[in-house]
Amino acid sequence: MDLFEYQGKQLFAKYGLAVPSGEVADTPEQAKAAAEAIGGTVVVKAQVQVGGRGKAGGIKLAKNPDEAFAEASNILGMDIKGHTVNRLWIETASDIKKEYYASVTFDRSAKKPLVMLSAMGGMDIEAVAEEHPEALARLHVDPLIGFQPHHARWLIYHAGIDEPAQKGVLDALTRAYEAFIGLEATLIEINPLIWTADDRVVALDAKVSIDNNALYRHPDLEALKESVTDDEQERMAHERGVTYVKLDGDVGIMGNGAGIVMSSLDVVALAGGKPANFLDAGGGSNAEAVATALEVLLSDPKVKSLMINIFGGITRCDEVAEGLLTALDKLGATLPIVVRLDGTAAEAGRAIIAERAPANVVVEPTMLSAAKRAVELAKEAS
């Protein structure tokens, strides 16, 4: 789960990591009130989960509450790389002496936390890593030992952090690691981590991702979960617990298991078609899961044909077939549906479809032939 900047900063504050004081605003009026409460010059920041907000005009300085109102009016509703701005974070403007970069992430390759620090913050850190690899200090931490002060010192010296800021950065890194562990985050990224004119070290941005599998231990974080998508199918899938990603094609795809669904997208593309989505109904898909998944797929008007690709392991193909019939009964869909069933109870499943399914449902024997047929039918329908 990815958090918004304002959520990340509120959590940082709980871990004692310094952040500029700020407030959330959903309207220009609220932005004005926030600016009044904070006092002085404020920054109006669009809350979207995408990089390049500043360049897109989503971050503006406001010298007084009226300017905050005006900037908020401009930014709210703005589209930043496909993300609509619905919320702002208003915070006190900082007097920046220098911008650093700090992160704690979960390194999938080393299977350990990785702490990174650079004195070249505020800019595109990927470019820094590429062009000045020596400027990005990296250190893996043994998760059974934890982040020790000598780790922080090593990073600070190797990143070349300015002497007056060193103590503040050491403290910030330690607290960022504590937040990483405490929140069960997969990423804590602070870019920039600033050294202020009055020699404080403050997190000016916050990117925080939380491990979904750990949310059961963090009911307070679970409550932060909000739908960040404007897409109807994605929202519907999210509400029903279906793993779904929308793509831009017209062949709807459903399968059981992420691997076989990804493979199905690939074979549809190889057959000259364009997949409309990724939908994993899950291993152990029962009739109900299939019906739910179909509802999501069929609600998308762009979908011209469906490919249902099931390889039964725990999943029983006869249950899938029953679920399909139930869903079609209820939804009354008429678009062509190509079904491929293999594995556990595949023959029973195919028999159910042959005997009782409406004419728009066809069975294909292999994954490749099913993909080819679904692509042809989508082309005929459009």
Add this chain to the structure above:
Amino acid sequence: MSILVDQNTKLVVQGVTGREGQFHTLRNKAYGTNVVAGVTPGKAGQDVEGIPVFNTVRDAVEATGANTSMIFVPPRFATDAIYESLDAGIELTIAITEGIPAHDMMRVYTHLKRGDQRLLGPNCPGAISPGKATVGIMPTDVFTPGRVGIISRSGTLTYQISKEIGDLGIGQSTVVGIGGDPIVGSSFIDILQMFEADPETDLVVMVGEIGGDEEERAGEFIAANMKTPVVGYIAGFQAPPGKQMGHAGAIITGSSGTAQGKKDALEALGVRVGTNPTEVAEIVADTLK
């Protein structure tokens, strides 16, 4: 031979009395796997169709000599179950459970690598040596005894590829699901190493997918260390680039992680890669000729 599971497997099942645990335990047993014990705290003295239940893994090991454990307990208890299995000296732990928190697995992995025990999974379908033993949830009738080893991160895709290969009359020595989670106990390289040492495996199929750099690293291992031919498959060419937050992840993996990047990397190292499961089976047949 074969690897990981065979006639010498003495299986204890953690979570044996749960609905899924019981179902798959009995299926494994029916296939011929030597299931010697089950563990459910508080249920010692009971049995599951003749399989004795113990309170702890250590009790089960002492009474039965179990050397392999299969974990079926829910995610919030599974981390403890893995540690319990390791502490009881189990040689091979196979964790089927899906949804174990990543921070737990970071610690488990670090602990695991300090010893020489083996962990398969979590979030994996298990392993099967056709005709000998199966531990896990794989649909056994897809597999036939033979000389091709299969390693995969995905369950259903493993069944698909095994069937495609089987349709060409080619059987498997052992089929291993290493699991789809970001941190799993055994990597492609760990299992490739075992297949390389197995005289009854003539070829290995490695089924990868997008994300991480395991496939690329496996490619380097294959080029440097393997005489047994390896055929690759990568799923996810059409997958949209993951909605990534921040850039720390991209710095670590560089350009790797995409299906195309993995395919290119493997091919550059001399590993043939099929573009779909059917083609993979054809390449396997062609290589074995």
